[in-house]
Amino acid sequence: MRKLPTYLRHALLTVLLTALCCVFSFQQTQAQSISYRAQSLYLYKFTRYVKWPETAFQQDSLMIGVFGNSPIIEELRVMAALKKAAGNRKIIIKQLSRPEEARGMHIVYITSSRSRQLIDIIEQVEGSPTLVVAERGGLARKGASINFMVAENDTVRFEYNQTELEAHKLQVSSDLLRLGYKVK
Amino acid sequence: MTSTLRPGLIFLCVFVVIASSELLAQVDTLDVDFYDTPLESLDSLQATDISEELGQVLNQPLSIASGAALNPRNSPNVVTVVSREEIERSGARDLIDVLRLVPGFTFALNEGGSVGLGIRGNWANEGKVLMMMDGQELNDIYSANLNFGNHYPVDLIDRIEIVRGPGSALYGGFAEYGVINIITRNPDTDRGLSFGYNFGQMAKTRGRRHRVFYVGQKWGNTSISFSSIGGSGMRSDQDHYGFYDNSLIDSLGIGAFSSLAGNSRLNPRITNFQVKAGRLSFRSIVDLYAYNDARVINENQRRRRLIKFRSNYSEFKYVYPVNDKLTLIPRFNWVVQFPQLSGLADSIIANQEDARVSRFRANFSANYAPDHRTHLIGGLEVFRDKAENNDQFVLNPLYIKEDKVTYNNLALFGQAILKRPWAHVILGARLDANSKYGAAFSPRLAITRRLNKFHFKFMISRAFRAPSIGNIARAFDGEEYEINADSTGVTSFEGTIEAERTWVQEAEIGYRLNENLILTANIFNTSTDDPIVYSFYTDSLIQSTFGEADGLLVYQNAERSGTRGFEFDVRYRHKKGYIYANYSYYDVSDKARVPAYTVSNFAFNPAERFEQEDDQLLAFSKHRLNLQACYYVADDISVNLTGSYLGMRYGYDVLLGGDVFDENNNLILPARFNVSGQLIQEKPVILANVFLRYDRLWNKRLKLGIGMYDIFNQKPAFLQPYFGLNAPLPGPSPEIIFKATWDILKFGEEDE
Numbered sequence: 001m002r003k004l005p006t007y008l009r010h011a012l013l014t015v016l017l018t019a020l021c022c023v024f025s026f027q028q029t030q031a032q033s034i035s036y037r038a039q040s041l042y043l044y045k046f047t048r049y050v051k052w053p054e055t056a057f058q059q060d061s062l063m064i065g066v067f068g069n070s071p072i073i074e075e076l077r078v079m080a081a082l083k084k085a086a087g088n089r090k091i092i093i094k095q096l097s098r099p100e101e102a103r104g105m106h107i108v109y110i111t112s113s114r115s116r117q118l119i120d121i122i123e124q125v126e127g128s129p130t131l132v133v134a135e136r137g138g139l140a141r142k143g144a145s146i147n148f149m150v151a152e153n154d155t156v157r158f159e160y161n162q163t164e165l166e167a168h169k170l171q172v173s174s175d176l177l178r179l180g181y182k183v184k
Numbered sequence: 185m186t187s188t189l190r191p192g193l194i195f196l197c198v199f200v201v202i203a204s205s206e207l208l209a210q211v212d213t214l215d216v217d218f219y220d221t222p223l224e225s226l227d228s229l230q231a232t233d234i235s236e237e238l239g240q241v242l243n244q245p246l247s248i249a250s251g252a253a254l255n256p257r258n259s260p261n262v263v264t265v266v267s268r269e270e271i272e273r274s275g276a277r278d279l280i281d282v283l284r285l286v287p288g289f290t291f292a293l294n295e296g297g298s299v300g301l302g303i304r305g306n307w308a309n310e311g312k313v314l315m316m317m318d319g320q321e322l323n324d325i326y327s328a329n330l331n332f333g334n335h336y337p338v339d340l341i342d343r344i345e346i347v348r349g350p351g352s353a354l355y356g357g358f359a360e361y362g363v364i365n366i367i368t369r370n371p372d373t374d375r376g377l378s379f380g381y382n383f384g385q386m387a388k389t390r391g392r393r394h395r396v397f398y399v400g401q402k403w404g405n406t407s408i409s410f411s412s413i414g415g416s417g418m419r420s421d422q423d424h425y426g427f428y429d430n431s432l433i434d435s436l437g438i439g440a441f442s443s444l445a446g447n448s449r450l451n452p453r454i455t456n457f458q459v460k461a462g463r464l465s466f467r468s469i470v471d472l473y474a475y476n477d478a479r480v481i482n483e484n485q486r487r488r489r490l491i492k493f494r495s496n497y498s499e500f501k502y503v504y505p506v507n508d509k510l511t512l513i514p515r516f517n518w519v520v521q522f523p524q525l526s527g528l529a530d531s532i533i534a535n536q537e538d539a540r541v542s543r544f545r546a547n548f549s550a551n552y553a554p555d556h557r558t559h560l561i562g563g564l565e566v567f568r569d570k571a572e573n574n575d576q577f578v579l580n581p582l583y584i585k586e587d588k589v590t591y592n593n594l595a596l597f598g599q600a601i602l603k604r605p606w607a608h609v610i611l612g613a614r615l616d617a618n619s620k621y622g623a624a625f626s627p628r629l630a631i632t633r634r635l636n637k638f639h640f641k642f643m644i645s646r647a648f649r650a651p652s653i654g655n656i657a658r659a660f661d662g663e664e665y666e667i668n669a670d671s672t673g674v675t676s677f678e679g680t681i682e683a684e685r686t687w688v689q690e691a692e693i694g695y696r697l698n699e700n701l702i703l704t705a706n707i708f709n710t711s712t713d714d715p716i717v718y719s720f721y722t723d724s725l726i727q728s729t730f731g732e733a734d735g736l737l738v739y740q741n742a743e744r745s746g747t748r749g750f751e752f753d754v755r756y757r758h759k760k761g762y763i764y765a766n767y768s769y770y771d772v773s774d775k776a777r778v779p780a781y782t783v784s785n786f787a788f789n790p791a792e793r794f795e796q797e798d799d800q801l802l803a804f805s806k807h808r809l810n811l812q813a814c815y816y817v818a819d820d821i822s823v824n825l826t827g828s829y830l831g832m833r834y835g836y837d838v839l840l841g842g843d844v845f846d847e848n849n850n851l852i853l854p855a856r857f858n859v860s861g862q863l864i865q866e867k868p869v870i871l872a873n874v875f876l877r878y879d880r881l882w883n884k885r886l887k888l889g890i891g892m893y894d895i896f897n898q899k900p901a902f903l904q905p906y907f908g909l910n911a912p913l914p915g916p917s918p919e920i921i922f923k924a925t926w927d928i929l930k931f932g933e934e935d936e
Contacts, residue, residue, distance in 0.1 A: 034231045037218070041229065044219050083219050138605025149605070150231040150634070152255050154243040157227075159556075175223050181556040 034148050038156045039135070040075040042148070043107065046131060047085035049173035052106055056129040061090040065102055067121060068111030069095070070135075076109075099124050110144065112136045118144060129169050140183050145170070149181075159183045232637075235699040237757035241265065242702065248345040248365045250610060251354055251551070252559040252601050257639040260601075260610040260630030261351065262692055262706050262751070266344040268369075270762075273814050273824045275875030275891040275921050277384060277392060278417075279336045283364070284828055284871075285810045286346055287751040287766040291332060292803040293902040293913045295718075295737075296491065297419060297448060297478030299332045303348065303361045304708060305747035305770030305804045307781065307905040310718055311652055312686075314351065314358035317366045318456065320469055320497040323358050325521055325569055326541045327654040331493065334417035334450035335473050339380050339396045339925070340368045348751070349708065350688045352647035353612035353628040356565070356595055360647040360686050361710065368456055371400035371407035375931040381924050384417070384893075387917035389445035392417035394452075401931050405462045412455040419448035419478065422899060422914035425838045426481035437856025439838070442485035444914065449476045449490070463504055469497040479910055492524040510552045517545040541571045541653065549597075559601040568592050571653045589653060592619040599628075607633040616648055620656070621683045624648035641692040641706075650683045651739070655716050660738035662721065682741050686712040701756045711746035711775070719780035719906045722788050733788055733860075737908065744776035747801075761815040761822070768808045773799035780907045783834040786861040793907070796863065800834065803905035805868070807831035820879040824891075827872040835903030837864045838911050861909070869898040875921065885930075889923040 047062055062085040066073050073095055080091035094105070099120035102108045108121055112135045121132060122143045134140070134147040140159040145168060151157045158180040165172060221229070234242065245253035246263060256263050264286050276282045283289050283301065292307065294300040300309025311328025314321060323330055344366050351359035377399040384391030393415045400409035427439040453472040458465060477489040497519050504512045521541045549563030572588045599612035610630040617623045628645035651659070659681035666677075692706035722735030749770035756763045779790055783797040800806050809829040816822050841858035843851055875891030894900075894915070901912035 035233055038229050038231060041219060041221060042226070045223060045226065049223070079219060136605065152243075152245055152253060152258065154231050154234060154239060154255065155227060156229045156231045179223070179226055183555070 034135070034150060034156055036070070036072040036075045039072060039148060040079045042156065042158065043076065043109065043133065044079050044083055044091075045176060046107060046133070046146075047089075047091060049086075049176040050131055051086075051171040051173075052129045053169050056106060057089070061092050062107070063092050063094060063105045064107045064109065065094050065096040065105035066109045066111065067096040067099070067102065067117070068114035070111040070113075072109065072111070072135075102130065103128070105130055107131045107133060110134045110136075110139070115139060118142060125168070127167065131168065131170055132164070140164075146180070157181065232696075233699050234696065235757065235759075237759055237762070238696075238700050238702065238755070240267075241755060241757060242696075246345050248347055248351070248363060250559075250601055251549075251561045251599060252553075254601070254608075257634055257694060258608055258632050260608070260628075260632055260641065260643060261347040262349050262641070262643075262690055262708070264346040264348060264753075266341075266346070268342050270812070270814070271338060271341055271344075272887075272889075273822050273875065273877055274812065274826050275824065275873070275877070275889050275893075275923060276338050277382075277893060277919070277921060278332070278334045278338050279366075280332050281826075281873075281893070282338060282341075282344065283332075283346075285764075285766075285812055285826060286348065287753055287810070288348055288749075288768040288770070288808065290804050290808065290830070291902060293904045293910055294329065294331075295904075295908055295910055296480070296489075297475055297487075297913065298329070298491075299419075299902050299913070300330060301332065301362075302804050302905060304710060304749060304751075304768070305772065305801055305806075306361055306710060306712075306745065307801075307803070308361040310716060311358050311649055311655070312360040313362045313364065314355055315364040315366070317469060317497075318368055318370075318458070318467060319365075319501075320467065320499060320517070321358065321519070322471070322495075322497075324493065324495075324523075324541075325519060325543050326523065326571060326652060328358060328649075328652040331473060331475070333419055333475065334392055335452050336366065337368070337396070337411070337413040337452070337454050337456075339382065339394070339923070340398060340411045340413060340456070342367045342369050342373055349643065349690050350628075350645045350647045350686065352626045352649075352686075353614045353645060354561075354597060354599065356597075356614060356616065356626075357593075357649045360649050360684075360712075361688075368411060369398050369400065369409070370458070371402035371409050374398070375401055376927055377929040377931075378925055378927045380926070382415070383922045385920045386418065386421040386445070388421035388443065389418050390416075391421075391916060391919045391921075392450075396925070405460075407460045408458070410455070410457045412453075414453040415451070417450040417452070418446070418916070419444060419450055419475070420899075420914050420916040421445035422917065424448075424478055424914055425911040426485065426487060427479055429480055429482060432483055436483060437854070438859040440481065440485050442481060442487075444478060444487075447476060447487040448478050449474065451475070463502055465499075465501045465503075467497075467499045467501075469495075471495040471497070478913060494522040494524065496520045509554055510550065513547075513549050513551070515545075515547040515549075517543070517547070519543045519545075539571075539573050541569070543570075544568050557603040559603075560599070561601075562598040563596075565595040565597065566593070569653055589656075590619075591650075591653065591656075593617070593650065607631050612645075614648075616650070618650045618683070621650045624650075624683060624685065637696040639692075639694040639704075641690070643688075643690045643692075645688055647686040647688070648683060649686075649716070651681045651716055655681055655739045658718075658737070658739045660721060660736060660740060662723070662740070665726075665736075677736060677738065679738070679740070681716060681739055682714045684712055684714045684716050684741070686710065686746075700758050701754070704753045705750060707748075707750045709746070709748040711744065713744055714741040715745045715778060716740075717742045717745075717778050717780055717906065718908070720788070720909050721790070723791070724789065727789060733909075735788065742778040742780070745778045745781065746775045747772050748775065759816075761813070763814075764810075764812040766810050769806060770804070771799055771806065772801055777801070778906075781905060783863065784907075786836055786839070786863050790907075797834065801905065802834055802836075802907075803903040805831035805833045822877050822879075824875045824877070825872070826875075827870060829868065829870050830900060831868050833866040833903055835864055835866060835901075835912050836861050836907065836909075838862075864912075866901065866903065866912075869900045870896055871898055871900055871915075872896050877923075885927045887923075887925040887927075889921070891921045893919045893921060 076093045102124045115136045132145045134144040137149040139147040140161040161184045288304040290302045347363040351363040380396035382394040398411040451474045458467040474492040476487045545567035547565045552560040597614040602609045613627040630643040632641045659679040661679035664678035690708045694704035747770040751768040753766040784793040811827045814824045839860045839862040844853035873893040877889035899915040
């Protein structure tokens with residue numbers, strides 16, 4: 001068999017090495033890319049600066065559901081113990097194992113590892129006043145209300161889908177939106 | 185698997201092991217105050233648990249690699265950033281001290297006392313590395329060379345951004361193996377008036393003496409700054425073999441050893457002026473640099489030939505933001521350079537100032553960012569190179585075959601940065617159309633990805649460089665030359681030279697081990713087709729006519745060159761100081777090699793040179809290790825250690841023979857004419873330096889530093905990386921350094 005030129009062999013090897021690195025990195029996707037503490041602060045600000053319709057509150061509490069297993073639950077539970085949502089409402093954190101459990105939640109946080117089930121969550125909360133927040137970048141374009149992202153200077157930012165926010169009857173303070181990037 | 189890549193894979197495995205052993209998720213201790221963070225402060229909320237000190241290194245936006253502000257981990261190149269703090273605390277004497285700490289960067293002897301840069305084992309000085317100061321291209325237009333050694337104003341640098349790989353898709357010609365962008369102090373970061381003084385003392389002579397001046401002020405959108413550096417310096421104080429001027433050879437012999445103390449001047453004088461009024465800015469840099477030709481000695485064994493460069497760089501730039509997404513930037517640059525020689529024996533051509541080289545460039549670029557994930561850059565660049573020489577028989581300093589030559593280049597360039605959630609994709613291309621060499625296409629593709637504590641980069645790019653004016657003038661293909669009737673030398677030679685083209689493939693992996701420490705490793709493969717090579721040429725006809733050692737120093741296209749290897753970099757930053765270490769390795773054993781660059785036996789005729797080592801090239805060690813450690817003894821006192829290990833190197837040196845007698849005991853060749861050359865092996869050396877700095881003396885306005893360079897007295901020599909008949913240039917003896925900076929005035933302090 002004819003031998004490939006040296007430079008071509010090296011190029012192929014380089015590609016292979018890079019591919020290996022990427023495979024390894026994709027296996028690590030459950031690990032945090034944005035500090036959970038920082039995300040929990042943003043989620044707390046969402047409870048303060050997003051306005052839900054009054055009919056959304058059957059009880060005097062704001063429900064945050066975390067879809068998937070993630071250390072952010074511990075962070076959010078500490079946050080909920082320390083702080084209250086707008087209107088002095090109690091914040092309740094609930095771990096969701098099935099998409100159907102998203103119904104009735106005011107905020108659903110989709111962990112990175114469960115990003116593929118975004119569409120299932122959207123189906124469950126369609127038309128209801130639920131803020132769908134995705135940990136993984138790029139999901140606001142695919143139907144989430146908000147997703148987190150990391151800016152060039154390593155700060156936390158978010159992308160938001162205005163169409164989805166309106167579809168879920170949510171009003172977001174312009175001061176909060178100033179920190180985000182509109183994608184739709 | 186090639187042997188070169190095996191160590192790279194080992195590094196990769198080390199990374200994986202380290203990564204696996206880390207706890208990837210940690211829950212931070214919370215407090216109530218954290219949740220009371222006001223909304224307006226959230227835009228500075230850090231995404232990761234990176235320390236402020238390391239964040240200064242990793243999160244600083246760079247534009248050198250892509251034209252857009254990307255941080256080093258996202259930049260589509262292997263990059264290094266050197267900050268003003270690191271330069272000041274290291275006590276660097278000149279840019280060589282700063283750049284030799286960059287992975288893969290090694291300095292080597294060019295010709296006649298000029299020192300240039302090698303990157304990743306490749307001799308890069310001949311137009312293969314682009315250096316800019318505040319956006320002005322500093323490469324000599326005639327030869328495309330850079331001259332290092334007490335030249336560029338290290339004490340006026342705010343930061344240096346370095347691409348350790350190609351940047352041709354954006355920057356064109358000279359950015360083939362690397363790009364160095366020096367950003368000097370400016371009113372955006374530095375408002376005030378300061379004066380500095382540097383002094384260095386070698387064992388046998390004064391090493392250097394500089395005066396440094398800076399003033400800068402800013403009022404709203406208007407700013408003005410002026411800086412200057414002037415002084416003198418010495419390359420070395422050691423003995424060096426010099427060759428007698430041609431007119432003296434018959435009476436005195438080929439050459440002699442004599443001291444470089446007082447005989448290897450490196451005299452810089454640079455001024456840098458900028459005024460900015462709203463969107464319009466004007467910059468003017470004047471660079472006067474002079475150095476002794478260390479190769480030629482006079483009858484007193486002194487080096488009197490002075491090579492001078494006077495370069496003027498001017499730029500008008502207008503930044504027009506059409507809206508918040510589109511910015512248009514027209515730029516006009518005019519560079520005029522006057523190479524000069526003085527101190528020659530022939531008074532007719534002494535201080536000859538007729539030569540003039542210029543480049544006029546117009547550049548129009550558009551930056552368009554339709555959203556936060558897309559950045560497009562496109563533009564057009566036109567430049568005209570012109571060289572004029574009033575007397576074509578004066579071959580130096582500017583050798584051209586006509587009174588005036590002109591070459592034009594038109595380039596179209598474009599780049600798209602697509603920041604997708606899964607990766608950043610950077611696509612770019614540049615199309616050059618040169619009046620002499622036709623069209624060339626330089627594409628690039630880079631994919632970068634940050635994931636948790638890792639980052640990955642994959643880059644492939646092509647570079648193109650048209651020969652410079654000097655390359656064309658001294659081109660020779662070994663076929664056409666004329667020998668004059670009285671056999672005094674080759675009177676004219678002809679040849680064509682082609683543009684060279686380079687492919688570079690690189691991959692980088694980085695891992696942030698903890699909040700203070702990051703590790704990065706990369707592998708690279710560089711291949712240049714038709715490399716333009718400067719070296720000594722002779723053949724049997726020339727040798728039989730004039731003598732064994734006669735020939736020409738010419739530019740020729742070799743078939744192919746290149747290196748492959750890897751680099752490993754560790755950066756630890758803490759509030760008490762920092763430690764940086766890097767290791768670089770290259771190999772050429774299964775790469776095509778340029779004969780003039782190979783480690784071969786010494787023979788004037790290339791047909792008689794045979795390679796002795798097939799995995800290494802002249803002047804550049806396969807292994808390089810650098811260390812920089814700084815410890816803040818107190819807030820205003822720091823101790824800095826820098827060190828470089830150079831592995832074994834090869835080069836050529838003179839070989840002095842004795843008197844030669846025939847069988848009848850008649851002297852047929854006196855020792856003074858019995859001079860040849862030999863391949864030498866330089867042992868590994870460690871160059872270690874220490875510098876102590878006190879920042880806040882005398883009302884916090886005075887900064888003082890003292891230190892010593894080369895504390896182990898290694899005196900590493902600069903070897904010539906090609907067959908060019910220059911003996912190694914010895915490094916200086918240990919040098920005591922003293923630096924003082926006085927901030928006489930600080931403007932706008934109340935605003936800060």
